[in-house]
Amino acid sequence: MSLELAHAADFPSIADTVFIVPAGTTELPILAAADLPEAARNYVTAQLATDTKLIHLNQYSHHHYYVVAPSAEKTTPYLAAEALRKSGHQLYSHLKADKIRELYVCDLTDTGALALAEGIALTAYQFEGYKTDKKSNPATDLQKLTLVSASVTAAQVQELAGVLQGVFLARDLVNAPLNKLNATQFAERMAAAGEEVGYHTEILDLVRIEALRMGGLLAVNQGSPEPPTFTIMEYKPAGATNTKPYVLVGKGVVFDTGGLSLKPTPNSMDMMKLDMAGGATVTGVLYALAKNQIPLHVIGLVPATDNRPGGLAFAPGDVITMYSGLTVEVLNTDAEGRLLLADALAFAKKYNPELVLDFATLTGAAARAIGKEGIVAMGTVSEEQMLELKQAGHRTHERLVEFPLWDEYADHIKSDIADINNVGKGEAGAISAGKFLERFTEGYPWVHFDIAGPAYLMAPDSYRGKGGTGTAVRLTYDFLKTKV
Known part of the structure; x- marks a missing residue:
């Protein structure tokens, strides 16, 4: 900065x-x-x-x-x-x-x-x-x-500077348009940030993604002339206090047309460069942690592609097989973010994580429910852990509103021909998206943050400004620091 x-x-x-x-x-x-x-x-x-x-x-x-x-x-x-x-x-x-x-x-x-x-x-x-x-x-x-x-103290001032640099990195990434930040360029920017502050980055290309059979990421990418990426960022300082890593997962849809379920424009598609804000949040948090040398082992996973209706684009009615082996009936290609995230969430299990947090501009339903004033959260963590996250949200004024994941919501994503479908009913859209993701989080505690409301603002709002806000970087940094 x-x-x-x-x-x-x-x-x-x-x-x-x-x-x-x-x-x-x-x-x-x-x-x-x-x-x-x-x-x-x-x-x-x-x-x-x-x-x-x-x-x-x-x-x-x-x-x-x-x-x-x-x-x-x-x-x-x-x-x-x-x-x-x-x-x-x-x-x-x-x-x-x-x-x-x-x-x-x-x-x-x-x-x-x-x-x-x-x-x-x-x-x-x-x-x-x-x-x-x-x-x-x-x-x-x-x-x-x-x-x-x-x-x-001087140390507190420099720590604040490090956190702010993480926020500004996330804002810069969100504000960049598709022709300046496709999936490959996004991965390269994440790697460059790691080079600067000291976390390791591995970028999986199309061949490796195909070898891993990440069906969700590959399906969304089918209509694009550009390849997908899957970026793994790992910050593991010598003095890390945690034996099991914290894993952060971010949606990296660098532009979302809606695919064959095409979005209307203006006012829907023209701002869809923001759809990788979850991946930007993960990058900003990793950057801030490494910049400030916080002694925690943290891994970031960002699957990235654009979602376009060209070529062999996946279509409503398709059935895809995910990285986890579950099958998904695609009812709407504009519900693509959960497909990328699902592959990454299933992949996260290999790290035997202490906790997994995912960030995504996932649903308009979340934005309609609470506006730009807060973040929708839901998950499988204990009440104590959710309270800790909410307290971090209050300290940073990036406040959380917890939505339920009751068993009954599983009915919203039932499919006649596959294990699940990718779209819920007309009601509880943010929750059905969370319920979809939950199916891929077996074996570890998890929280999903739907940042669709505050991630990108069309008009200035106090210190959050206009455009990309870097939302949830300060919240997540604050929460993770309490785990040292």
Whole structure:
């Protein structure tokens, strides 16, 4: 990422600085007002009295900003952190207008520096894109963010930087169009990330995928002129504390036309470069873990292809044999993501995993159920493990809504001529997709995350921005770190 995060014990007297002040402050502490003339101090005091949450002072030689922290008595620590992230987003518009290149964050609450910095940095992300007429001037963008807080260490600041780089990698991958990121290029980008931070990558090509008889991945790829890939990323540091690996599985459909069950356009197909966001999440998590040298053995599996209606494209009514040996009647070729994931989930069993987590923009039903505000989750883990995941979701504000996998939902995917079919009924579409995946997870605990709602946004939403959000990278990193 171009924005550098740093830590310092103090800040210069003449520097662009944001002060996080406690809720209820009526008069600025000396530290936040030492260089202010009386008129400026009176102005800030008057603004605080009106309950203003963001105050700006132009000192001409430098700028002071004041962010009022949420009241601890009126909110939870998780929601307070989220409020500061959003304050960081609001503040960034001022920083950009004022052409601030370096900002000090002075935390007078000792609880808010990391959250505010996170909101600023996530807002500052820009996808480089492919424009030739560059109108923005990088020379005026924020370049460095230095945190000054007694309760924050340099190690914590660098860890946050590593996590953010994982989020930005995931965003970059999701934002890239098909002609810049086909299945092979996606695999190469994952391998390049591993080279940079120190995880090993193996890319299975068409011949090896055929040898493994991954019927789901091969079926989806049949209509494409380009070959599929199956990428295996393994991060196994010498001091890993877990004896059995955590396995992350990500859907890697680099573009989804719907196949012969063609999607309508506009508003359905034109944004389908996002359909590999699950694979991007897995890549971002592996990157962040390796960058921060978290001592865990973690494996990432990303089956990738595009889904097109050309050539020998698989058709509604086809019956395919999966990697696991189960047969699937294809009723809709636009329900293709679960076919790729099913092969990868069955393949994951060979690692004797401690836990398997899969990520996919799998169903419109999940997005319709809870919108962009959360992630649908379901699985076979214990209530304690699901609670741990939900708590990580609250800490990062990437919140989970658990859907059931009751036995009755198995009826939704019954087939007359195969073991199961790939489409459920009109109701409970997200759950029937999860129930389909469950059939391929025998032998290990598993959680499925349907990120269809928050993975890609058509309009800006605070610090998540517009386009790829990198959703679930921070959540998963936070959860896995608790396992050290």
